Amino acid sequence: MAGLSLRNPVMTASGTFGYGLEFEDFVPMSKLGGIIVKGTTLLPREGNDYPRMAETASGMLNCVGLQNKGVNYFAEHIYPQLRDMDTNVIVNVSGSSPENYAECAAIIDGLDKIPAIELNISCPNVKDGGMAFGVTCEGAASVVKAVRRAYHKTLIVKLSPNVTNIADIARAVEAEGADCVSLINTLMGMSIDIEKRCPRLSIGTGGLSGPAIKPVAVRMVNQVAKAVRVPIIGLGGIMTTEDAIEFMMAGASAIEVGTANFIDPAVSGKIADGINHWLDAHSINDVNEIVGIINQ
């Protein structure tokens, strides 16, 4: 898919699976098509203040704010631990200007065991950039254009659902050379502690994830599938094998498991097995037969 060779369509979503190392007790990495590691930026970031999380009906809000030690720390200290992982290790890249997105991507381009990056132009939790790029066609195009020049391997662009028409953004990033799009990132939300009369999260708002957002995500994957030719990675609220199949039928060639990892740390491996069992039970030889089947 898009120049990546995936053992199976199941990956893990950025920010929900750490660097994979945190989950080695629970899932053999060889079971997964790939893992998308934490959001990485050119310079280190401390992230937002605590509290960063609030539980909501069938979901959660977070405002972590891209806490990470920067791309150079990643390359020197974390990458060596991930080199020999038996799966595709993909880095999620964030930034605050097209230039620093590109600079960060260029450093990762030099790491031979990282076959792809996922550009996060959709983080709702940082003031300086991130989602600002993902909500207009021009903004999205400017970042992808700059990164495309600096990055030569598979370029996945992760789209924000906090837009009027996600298909337009998908077309804009495809036109600038994205090899693949992934969607959706979290939906912007808010939760209030009525006794304390204040928001539950330190910065007021946060990104909603979990099963609460799944129907929105499936709809958007389907919309984008009708608009672009590049492959799609679907995510948003996937908890089970059946959820994953639903995204594939809507048009996703692969899927990412996110918040579900918190409830069952072994769930990504179970979904990978579950898809195979489902295909066998329905006498389907090639998983691609179901991709976008509702559009045919």
Place this chain on the structure above:
Amino acid sequence: MRFFKMKQIKDFTVVSNNRLDERNVLLRLSPIDGQMPAIKPGQFVQVQSPAKDNTFLRLPISINNVEDGQLWLMVQMIGDGTKALGALREGDRINLVLPLGNGFSTDKAKGKILLVGGGVGIAPLLYAGKKLKDQGAEPVFLLGARTASGVLERDLFEQIGRVLITTEDGSLGERGFVTQHSALQQEKFDKIMVCGPKPMMMAVARYAKSSDTDCEVSLENMMACGLGACLCCVEKTVKGNVCVCTEGPVFNINQLTWQI
């Protein structure tokens, strides 16, 4: 891939569920496969609550005790998730991820150790006290509650060491907060370990600092994954924001940036 597994997802059966008072229960659990993982005092578990609708994430709960192949959890019923745990019955199944977090530094502790707990925060102190006693240290418990009935597991603490009590209404022990107990003025301790509401932990930390005593606190920041993956549970430390679920929940007060 590592050769041995540290953290596990495991099914347990509820052996008993005892009411301790109107808000707290004690669950005794036994692993279905009979294999209890090695557990350090101060570590915690992530419990899958049987309440399905609004509780979706696992709940972090301290390990109260490990005894006779059973794991004890003390649960204060405050929201949907903990109320559903309180309603579990003998024979029910429950799924845990464990053991999580670093735990108290009981293995290195020597001499007279003060273990201070407030409310359900006393939970991890029982197992910690037991371990301390086993290795020849002298645990002294200082337990605080609003009223006498809120001093949970008092008899069990008394079997391990000396128990000092404060209640806000004076119905048991000395009247006031834990930091007002007379023993703090009269005795010197080699180390203090604390778990409870944050204002209480800060007050004890202040006492520890002023009396130049080494002090560890167990934090209860809100958690999602419990595995160091989501970065939701961070606490500001001298090293920057760190995850309470993996680098804690126990911190030496020197590591924290509390204004005390």
